[in-house]
Amino acid sequence: MTAHSEIATQPGDQRYGLRRSVRLPGPLLLDSGAALKPVDIAYETYGTLNADRSNAVLICHALTGDQFVASEHPVTGKPGWWTRAVGPDKPIDPARHFIICANVLGSCLGSSGPASVDPATGTPYAMRFPVITIADMVRAQAMLLDHLGVAQLAAVVGGSMGGMQALVWPTLFPERVRASIVIASTARHSAQNIAFHEVGRQAIMADPRWRGGDYYADGNAPTAGLAVARMAAHITYLSEAGLTEKFGRKLQAREAKTFGFDADFQIESYLRHQGISFVERFDANSYLYITRATDYFDLAEDHGGSLASAFARTNARFCIISFDTDWLYPTAESRNIVHALHAAGRAASFVELSSPFGHDSFLLEAPEMNRVLDGFLRAGA
């Protein structure tokens, strides 16, 4: 019942990854109590697993990210989202590492999610897809590693929601992770985090095209609601100072205000563009499911309310990185993690980096982050 596919790199293709997907029989037992089967996982790999199978690095992507960490995105044609950290002569290097990045469960780039066909009905799950958690995403990744013959990861690495997965990995599979790198992330979603996601969900559900999630048949998706959701979320990815530096109150290519409702300010047209371009590559129902998974995330809650208890069984070295202008998951959240790791007697490195770009800093040019990543990964080699 396990089926897999590989798409060969096209001539002239800048990608050096392999576009792969696998259908695993499952069942995958979920935190909700539901069982998912089959389980589709779409993933990319870079580099080669070495003889003693000790060089695998799993990269976990963020909320609306994907497996194309260092490969051209099939829809947008854009380069991979983390080529600044992953690639030849980068901290995560296919010459040294066997790099894996899988589309998370619930997403829409090939892994099982609400747009997948429910074998029970032969039609898309839509909102009948089970609600998933960050731990469920990690369990699906573990199934993929089994399929790939990777018993143990040299490291699991992720930023934002990817950092949540990187945190959960050593707690669920203590023997399978030697190092965990958690960037611009948190051990639990705050009330404000939940609030922003709830605005996005309500924007989608308020769109008459959403129709309870059953919009796949005619392809008339709730793009207007999804665009608004993206716009609201996008503000939280940037710092106030970064927005002021980049846009300030600069007008579009006009000499004066129009006294109308077109995009007068550059920040307005920028945000509108973020909304419009997002809906071309992302599924509204997946947005509902994945935001829900992050809102449910509270690592301490799963361990009697103690974050230190969550780390009691882990065997990994941890590296925690935050950015000083990140107000979505501020440095205080990273400090909470580090304090809990220390309370649990775990090895934890922590650094707060300075960047004007807020939460998204980890996706941008960040030489200091690269140095930290490189040093931490080499120390374990």
Place this chain on the structure above:
Amino acid sequence: MTAHSEIATQPGDQRYGLRRSVRLPGPLLLDSGAALKPVDIAYETYGTLNADRSNAVLICHALTGDQFVASEHPVTGKPGWWTRAVGPDKPIDPARHFIICANVLGSCLGSSGPASVDPATGTPYAMRFPVITIADMVRAQAMLLDHLGVAQLAAVVGGSMGGMQALVWPTLFPERVRASIVIASTARHSAQNIAFHEVGRQAIMADPRWRGGDYYADGNAPTAGLAVARMAAHITYLSEAGLTEKFGRKLQAREAKTFGFDADFQIESYLRHQGISFVERFDANSYLYITRATDYFDLAEDHGGSLASAFARTNARFCIISFDTDWLYPTAESRNIVHALHAAGRAASFVELSSPFGHDSFLLEAPEMNRVLDGFLRAGA
């Protein structure tokens, strides 16, 4: 052509204000170049103008506020929005002050706005209402003062968008204002401020019921879009710490997560309630116009880019108050105002108050704010 009306207080009514409105002939010349006529202004007054007409205090309301500063709201039945600061034995006291609060131009509680009838067509203006500015709101208030026979204000007072009006008043009418009190406000909207408003406007315009603003005929208003706009804005009125204190990750009256999309967390149902209750009392087109007015606000820009120049002609004493957890208009914005006032050689008091409740602190119990207000007002009496 001037018509005015007063509604008598009902027996048993808790209101001690007078519900008034006036139709002024205009024209009111607007910053856009358009001329508005007639100009309807709905307002409340409390107390009596003294013999030498020296005790008038104008209160300017915030974005979605109204003239019912210390009177029961006619739609919601709730008490006035600032009874903590306005009333018997409060800093602004009808026993001592003649208190005026007018619904701002562009709003929907009786003053001219997009829901008003355009005399040229006999139908509501909708999006044919001219785009207005904070200065236009102030000019309309000045016309009201002319009508009321108030040549000079003892003080103009406002929080948030009301603070913008309080800032503009002494710059437009230097001889008509003896004191200006600016609370939790700013001299210009930042890129982040504009971004949040743009999300709200896009949510409204994305609602198919909006129909270019022409929804008045059938009353089928874009309530879903307006509710989403309110939810997004509401997050900015509260502090992260306040949200955590009030809601944290507390669940609704259930024992566990539902693994569904109902409001599991209290913050979710709170936000949904904010959205739903808002649409009962506010017009979507007014929301577009008033957010636009605040986004256009940049007091320095109107004076060659120098905020100090804006204050050069003013004769008022200024009192600037900020709250330490306000991230919508943070203390740094108030400091900018104070620095410019000092550079212009104006008298300016400044205090940053401590409160866990973010931007909305000025609407809540704030004994320190009341002491500052009282002291500042009495010093000028």
